[in-house]
Amino acid sequence: MSNxxxxxxxxxxxxxxxxxLGKLKVDNVVRKNTYICVDIEAALIRGRQYMIELGAVxxxxxxxMDTFTQLIQPYKFKKLNAHIQKLTGIKTEQLxxxxxxxxAMYKFKRWCNGDAIFLTFGEFDRKVFExxxxxxxxxxxxxxxxxxxxxxYMIASHIKEQPSLAGLMAQLGLTADxxxxxxxxxxxxxxxxxxxxxxxxxxxxxxxxxxLILSSLKPTETHYNLVFSVVDLKVYPDxxxxxxxxxxxxxxxxxxxxxxxxxxEGEIESIELTTIHPNENxxxxxxxxxxxxxxxxxxxxxxxxxxxxxxRLHGYTMPKTxxxxxxxxxxxxxxxxxxxxxDESIQAFERKICHLLKKYEHYIIEEFxxxxxxxxxxxxx
Numbered sequence: 001m002s003n004x005x006x007x008x009x010x011x012x013x014x015x016x017x018x019x020x021l022g023k024l025k026v027d028n029v030v031r032k033n034t035y036i037c038v039d040i041e042a043a044l045i046r047g048r049q050y051m052i053e054l055g056a057v058x059x060x061x062x063x064x065m066d067t068f069t070q071l072i073q074p075y076k077f078k079k080l081n082a083h084i085q086k087l088t089g090i091k092t093e094q095l096x097x098x099x100x101x102x103x104a105m106y107k108f109k110r111w112c113n114g115d116a117i118f119l120t121f122g123e124f125d126r127k128v129f130e131x132x133x134x135x136x137x138x139x140x141x142x143x144x145x146x147x148x149x150x151x152x153y154m155i156a157s158h159i160k161e162q163p164s165l166a167g168l169m170a171q172l173g174l175t176a177d178x179x180x181x182x183x184x185x186x187x188x189x190x191x192x193x194x195x196x197x198x199x200x201x202x203x204x205x206x207x208x209x210x211x212l213i214l215s216s217l218k219p220t221e222t223h224y225n226l227v228f229s230v231v232d233l234k235v236y237p238d239x240x241x242x243x244x245x246x247x248x249x250x251x252x253x254x255x256x257x258x259x260x261x262x263x264x265e266g267e268i269e270s271i272e273l274t275t276i277h278p279n280e281n282x283x284x285x286x287x288x289x290x291x292x293x294x295x296x297x298x299x300x301x302x303x304x305x306x307x308x309x310x311x312r313l314h315g316y317t318m319p320k321t322x323x324x325x326x327x328x329x330x331x332x333x334x335x336x337x338x339x340x341x342x343d344e345s346i347q348a349f350e351r352k353i354c355h356l357l358k359k360y361e362h363y364i365i366e367e368f369x370x371x372x373x374x375x376x377x378x379x380x381x
Contacts, residue, residue: 032061034116037193039185040125043074043084049128050074052095053088054108055182057190058116065190068111069183071098075135088180102136109142117372118146119198121165121189145372147202149193155320156201168192205322206375208235209296210364213289214353215307216341217252224252224276226310227341230289231353232296235368240361242354247346248285253277278314286316297322297373299329299364301336322373329363 041053056068073095080092099107120126126146133140150162163171165188166179174191178184192198212231217224229247233240254276261271298321300307311318326336338356341349357364368374 033199034061034114035059035119035190035193035199036112036116037119037186037189038125039121039182039189040128041084041088041090041180041182042124042128043080045074045077049131050077051101051104051128051132052080052084052090053182054104055184055186056108056111057183057186058112059190059193066111067183067187068108070104070107071095072101072104073098075101101132102138105133105136105138112142118143119149119189119193120146121148121150121185121192122162123148123151144370146370147372149189149198149202151322152198152201152205153192153196155205155322156196158320160317160320165189165192172196202372205295206373207295207297208368208374209233210235210240210299210368211293211296212299212353212357213307214301214339214341215310217310219254224254226250226252226279226282227346227349228282228285228310229341229350229353230285231357233357235364235374237365237369237374240357240364242357245350245353247350248281249346250279250281252279252282276313282310283314283316286311286314290316290319293319293321297324297368299324299326301325301339302327322371324367324371329367330360335360 036056036058038054038056040051040055042049043052044050051072052074054068054070054072058066058068060066071090071094077095080090080095085091098104126143126148129143129146130140133143153168154160154162165185166176169176169188169192172192172195174188174195176184176188176191210233212229212233214227214229214231216227219225227247227249229245231242232244233242254274256272256274258270259273260268263269298304298318300323303325304318304323307318310316326339327333330336339353344352
């Protein structure tokens with residue numbers, strides 16, 4: 001993308017602001033957004049999560065607040081399981097009298113009444129929202145941008161373990177009347193957002209830098225084949241630029257040994273265990289990876305868990321950063337599988353990845369927009 005197009009993509013949004021040559025810099029901008037903190041209660045019915053209650057607190061720029069709460073009757077609903085009834089206090093009879101998801105969403109959309117930034121505590125609420133809207137053939141654009149504030153707080157605080165809503169409330173010295181009801185939890189999130197200077201925290205983490213990590217660890221008779229690719233990109237509202245791609249291919253040695261263990265019947269049996277040995281080249285690459293991850297969004301095929309074996313093996317701990325997955329963005333398993341290395345050279349694999357990133361760039365741009373990640377302070381020219 002040219003420098004001219006970098007300037008073009010958002011120029012209308014910056015009219016009336018003070019600019020300097022070389023960089024367009026916004027001076028003393030005070031953002032006055034409406035924030036809607038949302039929380040849902042859901043139940044697993046017929047193998048799917050269905051929304052049974054929606055609660056929201058709208059925090060207006062002038063400091064005033066409005067609330068929304070609605071019970072929702074799931075599709076073909078008959079009975080709420082006992083655990084959910086005990087946890088939430090919501091009864092089957094209440095849901096049988098509640099409106100359908102579609103009716104509730106029309107009501108909620110009217111209440112939202114225009115542009116707002118939605119906040120959740122964790123990624124679960126967004127997933128259920130999107131799945132429910134898709135099942136009901138309804139557009140989801142009105143619930144975006146939607147920001148996972150739990151993730152933002154963890155990044156800012158450099159913590160690994162996900163804090164619970166109640167635990168973070170207690171840590172901050174805040175109190176809530178109840179838990180596991182949607183409106184009460186939404187109000188708890190609003191209190192946390194205010195107490196932690198949430199608007200500034202979100203602004204500080206905005207970025208257009210993306211790092212894609214692809215890893216494959218496959219056994220052979222004599223070793224494990226490790227392919228580890230890192231792609232650094234810049235994401236703009238009208239395109240993406242691949243800045244660098246590097247791929248490490250290593251053959252990791254392993255050893256096999258037997259261990260005696262008791263089975264369920266109390267009998268001793270031999271278990272064959274495999275130990276993969278760490279590799280110095282991989283260690284160096286991971287160390288460099290961590291030192292250059294600051295202010296980058298991390299993109300993987302299916303989250304960090306598939307990468308954790310390689311990380312643990314080499315004593316590497318990934319710094320906390322914003323994470324998105326190809327599974328979530330593309331919602332197509334075959335498309336995600338295309339990002340795996342097949343019987344091809346490293347050069348051919350890297351060319352394929354660059355081609356796929358260009359092919360699916362609009363999905364990546366859309367996800368950055370949905371998360372409100374694009375920085376608004378500067379535009380490169």
